[in-house]
Amino acid sequence: MSTESSAAGLDIVLLATFLEVVDTGGFARAAEQLALTAPAISGHIKRLEQALGTRLLLRTTRSFQLTPAGEMLYTYARNIVNLEREVRARLRGAPIAERLRIGASEDFTGAWLPRVLQMFRRAHPAATVELKVGVTADLVHDLEHGHFDIVFGKQCTRVPDNGTLLWEEELVWAFADGIVFDRDGEVSVAAFPEPCVYREAAIAALTRAGKSWRLVFESSSMAGCLSAAHAGFAVAPIARSQLRGGLRVLDKADGMPTLPNVKFYAFANTTSVAARELIAAVEKSGRQTGFSLPARFNRPAEPRLPTRS
Known part of the structure; x- marks a missing residue:
């Protein structure tokens, strides 16, 4: 694709249109949101592609797909448009x-x-x-x-x-307080579905320790895993601060291996x-x-x- 001007800057209006098309999933819906006509939206995208010298969207009669260049631009465009709005708002005191x-x-x-x-x-x-x-x-x-x-x-x-560490704490084995835990028996585990770092850390620790284990409860809800532990049905690997009343921590005295910290x-x-x-x-x-x-x-x-x- 030939470029309209290799030195041309990025037009905020065209970038905003591009974001709206991707976010709404179509040219017609973007036109409704921006109070423009569908041909005007198409014109904006075409001008943006010409300015950048690359295709951003692969269009069919009913849908479109972002090209690798479109995927890259989408992330940058969001920051550019947000920063432009932030500057204007601050200058107005709004x-x-x-x-x-x-x-x-x-x-x-x-x-x-x-x-x-x-x-x-x-x-x-x-x-x-x-x-x-x-x-x-x-x-x-x-x-x-x-x-x-x-x-x-x-x-x-x-x-x-690009991760910013918020805090770090230890993972622990949570089990019902007041219910006897069989330290020599098979460990029944309650955990989140894969992929889950709590689950992965628990299985790795049990395997290294040579403990027999079985996943008996799987839930995408922390409340569900805590309920299974509270009932004495299973042991749940959780962050220490997630302990609630009626639960206790199982440790080496209970035959359970140490878990790593979670970040x-x-x-x-x-x-x-x-x-x-x-x-x-x-x-x-x-x-x-x-x-x-x-x-x-x-x-x-x-x-x-x-x-x-």
């Missing part, structure tokens, strides 16, 4: 109207993250927050393909280069002020209480967003 697409593992959403998000919305009333719960590995994969701005998740070993991260595709403040708030809560809920009100204290001078 609230930042930013859209943050967040992915989070179930651990985060089952504890204090909803309250952190509520606090964030009060600090940034013009911001739009979209949250999807999933497995960390899947969420990070989608982040790398431009489908999220921030992902909150857990890792025990290798993490992507909780924020992975980001954006460096906007709103994103940085949200990550800082989550980090503060995590370092203060982990996933524990303080006794007072049985809920975590709200972290304050960093103040700006």
Whole structure:
């Protein structure tokens, strides 16, 4: 494809149109959202491709597919458009109207993250927050393909280069308090579906220790795994701060191997002020209480967003 001008800059309007087409999944829907005609949307995409000298979308009569160049541009375009909006908002002294697409593992959403998000919305009333719960590995994969701005998740070993460590704590074996545990018998395990770092760490530790084990309970909900442990039905590998009443930690005295530490991260595709403040708030809560809920009100204290001078 020939270039219209190799020295031409990126047009914010064309980038915003490109993002809308990808986000809405079609030219017609993007036209509705932007109050333009479908031919105008097509014209924007064509001009953008000419300016960049490469094809961004492979179109058929009913759908389109991002090219490798389109995938790359999508991630950069999101940052460029957000930064442009942020600059204009700050120059006007207006609230930042930013859209943050967040992915989070179930651990985060089952504890204090909803309250952190509520606090964030009060600090940034013009911001739009979209949250999807999933497995960390899947969420990070989608982040790398431009489908999220921030992902909150857990890792025990290798993490992507763009991960920000929020806090770290030990994994423990949770079992019902008051129920006798057979230290010499087969270990019944309750865990998340694959891929899950809790599950992987538990199986690896049991295997190294030569312990016989069997997965008897699988749930995508932390509450489900904790319930299985609370009933004495199975042992659940969890972060220490996720322990609740009625549960105790099994250790070497119970014949159980030591588990590694688990690290909780924020992975980001954006460096906007709103994103940085949200990550800082989550980090503060995590370092203060982990996933524990303080006794007072049985809920975590709200972290304050960093103040700006």
